[in-house]
Amino acid sequence: MVQKHNQSGRNVNRRQVLQGVGGAGVIAVAGCLGNGNGDGDAPFEVQLEVNADNDDRVQMVELIAESMEQTGYFDTSIETYEWNTYVGRVLDTEYAENGHIAAIGLSGTFNPESFADALHQSDNHGQCCNLQGISDDELDDLLEGARFDMDVVEDSELRAERYDEIWQHLAENRYSSITHFDLLAPVISADLHGYSTYPFTEGLFDYGLYAPQDEQVSWLDRDEGSHPDDTDLGDLEEGGMLTIGAGANVDSFDVPYSNDTTSTMAQEFIFEQLVTSDADGNLYPWLAEDYELVEMQDIEREDYEDYMISVDADEDGVLGTDEQVIIQHPDDNPFTDDEVRVLTPDEAADAVDDGTFGMQFQYELREGVEFHNGEELSAEHVVATYERYENSDLSAQTFDSVLHAEEVDEYTVNLYAQVPDAEAERELPGVYIHSLEQADLEGGDMDPRQGNDPVGTGPYEFDEFVDEQYAEYTKFDDYWVEQQGVDSIDWYDGPAEFPDGPVVEEIEFEIIPDDATRSGALQNEEIDATFGLASGTLDEFDQSDEFLVEAVEAGSYDYIQYPVNVEPWDDSRLREAVNHLVPREQITENVFNGWAVPAWTDVPALAEELGTVDPDALEEQIRPYNEYDPERAEELLEEVVDDYDL
Known part of the structure; x- marks a missing residue:
């Protein structure tokens, strides 16, 4: 029996969600789209893409495409791919150049950053899940300030206030449209x-x-x-x-x-x-018997400048080093500078030895923990695991905070954060511990x-x-x-x-x-x-x-992401218009039969405690940006058409 949702987000009455969605509106689930209307009269041609093996998501994309076509401004087509093929396709950094709209799902965490940072942080392009090369310096700074700052580590209310600024910025720029949060x-x-x-x-x-x-x-x-x-x-x-x-x-x-x-x-x-x-x-020690925050220092990434080395950067912004880049100097730009200052693992260890770090957590490991191959867990295993995460597919989200892992003795390990990090307690130990037998395997x-x-x-x-x-x-x-x-x-x-x-x-x-x-x-x-x-x-x-x-x-959600670096999608009015054509209520009712919650804001209930000062006030503020509003969408589309003379 499905139970009523409580404050912890543990249970949800699916039928109450369905009733709260309201009427079906003017749009039914689209039928057979996929080839566009073919009349060539619409000023915008767009290809939407989705994984074929998720029927609900395909229907969701069909519904969005149908909504776009009803305006008369879009000629849409839909391409579907097998899941693993699709993931490889959209995570390829060249995907951002093709001008398609990608639809995909992502699982967040209890931290609000996973509903903003993962999709929009510049460093996540090519990893999970900035698919379209979104690069917004102001947004990057807002994301940094809501997490990597001494003040927000010590003041959770200030942290929530800063996330409220992020949700507002995302609403105004609309790089992605989160459609719903799953049940x-x-x-x-x-x-x-x-x-x-x-x-x-x-x-x-x-x-x-x-x-x-x-x-x-x-x-x-x-x-x-x-x-x-x-x-x-x-x-x-x-x-x-x-x-x-x-x-x-x-x-x-x-x-x-x-x-x-x-x-x-x-x-x-x-x-x-x-x-x-x-x-x-709530977090509990597991392979670690206990852990504690030993020290926190108010430093910034610029404070590692004396330890950094210079590496070449080519015209595509690719750095000339095979080492994991722990920190790149904030003042350097690999796309415009011939050389960039970076901190790699060796220099990070030197900095820690000299007492330069943001946070130090110490973990006392459980003795007698056995691997399946008979090895006993030790600090050496933990350090070797972090080394194997270097330059891996998960390196961006691992080394956005991790500075260095250090063996103290056989059953004690120190983990260091680069700067004060409000999510360090959860994020620093977020790796799966390897056996030594396999820690040296190639990726x-x-x-x-x-x-x-x-x-x-x-x-x-x-x-x-x-x-x-x-x-x-x-x-x-x-x-x-x-x-x-x-x-x-x-x-x-x-x-x-x-x-x-x-x-x-x-x-x-x-x-x-x-x-x-x-x-x-x-x-x-x-x-x-x-x-x-x-x-x-x-x-x-x-x-x-x-x-x-x-x-x-749940913390999982579906979203579409716009090709922000391809004209005319670099115009926020076009993205805002399409967002007003995403029928969130109809998606949750007609596609998901109430087994989903419309995403009126970008933060779900389970992350609200850290992600907003007042959930009700946030919804009142942000929901108008995300309401289905074809009339407003057409006004915006007409402005874009006039300006681009389409």
């Missing part, structure tokens, strides 16, 4: 007991299987007549195989060299981090397709992978929580009968890209759980006693 709604059979949903797709099942921070554990009970609504911890059963249906292939098991949701989900059974989070975003090689089965400290160890078909995992017999006991975790204060580790013995991760096939597999008892089903199907499962749909308002 994350996995569907599980009544054989899976105790399950609870995490608000981010990547952690759906590893969290559901075992999360002492929320006293969360799932088990299988295939006896007829046994229903999850009628069982509790006292009925827990050990063993069995949980079969999960995934909607895309596992692109890679190599954590720093993959950035798609399905791959991360598959990796999280195997790998762990120094800290963990509960479903409300992308930590993958069975490359002959290297992934090795971590997690509750399940990798067993087998058949590309495009399935991945299998087996419970790790020497999992550290099970060996040491959950009561050995200082902060744990749950019931005595809570188990010392997950109780499901095996996991099979079936790759079933087609929604209908995946839905049928669940109905035919071929799989026990799945996610990402078409919203029309969710209603049927929600009404059945044989399945459970537990929806939570």
